[in-house]
Every structure is written in C-alpha cells, then in structure tokens.
Amino acid sequence: MQRSLILLGLFILLAGCASNTVDSPGAAAVGAGTGNASYYGARHHGKKTASGERFDQNALTAAHRTLPFGSRVLVTNLRNDKTVTVRINDRGPFVRGRIIDVSKKAAEQLDMIRDGVAPVSIKLLRP
Template identity: 60%
Template sequence: MKRLLGLWALFSLLAGCVSGLIDPHGYDETGTASYYGARHHGNKTASGEPFNSNALTAAHRRLPFGTQVKVTNLNNNKSVVVRINDRGPHARGRLIDLSHKAAQQLGMLGNGTARVRVQAITN
C-alpha cells in the first residue's frame, strides 16, 4: 500500500510539472536573472544534457526545453539569445538562470543578478 501511495504521489508530481508548461508563443516577461556558478559545470540538467557554462543556455520554470529566448539586460540594453535546457531558477523572485557565458555577454557577472526582459523567439 505504501508503495502504491508513493507511486501515486510521484506520478502526481510529474504530471503537475508537465501540465505546468506554457506556450512560448508570445512569451514576454520582465524579472530578475541570475547565473549558474562554476560548480554546476558538467552536472546533468533537467533535460538530461550536461550543463556547459560556456554554452548559451538557461533554466526556466515553465518554458519547454529547446525554446530559444532573447534576454535583454535592462540596465545596459545588452542582449543574448539562449536555449532553455533546464528547470529553475530555484531562488525565490528570479525569472531565469543563465549560463556563465550568457551572463558575461549581458554584462552582469559583477552584480550576479540583473533586471531583464525575456522574450521567446518563435519561428
């Protein structure tokens, strides 16, 4: 019985994650970005691929894996296009977690966070 309840709880959790995905078409949000620390390099992402701090990738809570988004630092107007390949950020009040390379291109390494606009790129 405990095993059955455990499986049901796991299934419910996974179903909630999948149903929580949003349609990227027209996605346009403003919020706070942060970036992954070096200790995450090589760890497996939620999509199953290894995290590469030198790639232009990001974590988002609800956008589908593979979605490309344009991230613009609202403090300096620098932009970068990244691909969503992980879930997060796990810190409260954050919209997106970026790879080190993406954060570098946005000029946010010194502060660690930046106010950003995130726009999905649709084909």
C-alpha cells in the same frame, strides 16, 4: 466535507495559475516578461540538467520554470540594454523574483557577472 474538497481543489487550481513574474496577464504563455536573472557556472559545470544534457557554463543556455526545452529566448539586461539569445535546457530558478538563470557565458554577454543578478526582460523567439 464534499464542499470543502471542492473548494480546496479550486484553490489549488487557481494557485497553480498565479504568477508574479510577468508584466501582463497571459504574457507567461507567450514567454515574455520581466524580472531578475541570475547565472550559474563552475559549481554546476558538467552536471546533468533537467533536460538530461550536461550543463556547460560556456554554452549559451538557461534555466526557466516552464518554457519547453529547446526554446530560444532573447534576454535583455535592462540596466545596459545588452542582449543574448539562449536555449532553455534546465528548470529553475527557484528563487522568488527571478525568472531565468543563464549560463556564465550568457551572463558575460549581458555584462552581469559582477552583480550576479540583473533586471531583465525575456522574449520567446522560438518554442
């Protein structure tokens, strides 16, 4: 019984360290990686974000699962090389394969409104 609990605890710890959204081991720790980005806009406008502030679809903000609130991140659309710097103020995305949700304004600058989802790279500029 005790051995089973130890194995279960070890499994839970290892599962929490797993990630399939970055290119190399340790990249998540420095805020770099590639994956898909999506955007959110009017439906969420004015609602509270995980950081406690109100979501503004016209601001250059984004949601990331782990980066600290207030972090600045350079997002590059890999289809067209357009970039935007966003500030992390929310948690998400919660869809497999997506690494960041950007505001509508940021999506416009990345030229991804029409597609809704785009392959991107992210780079942490300032925690």
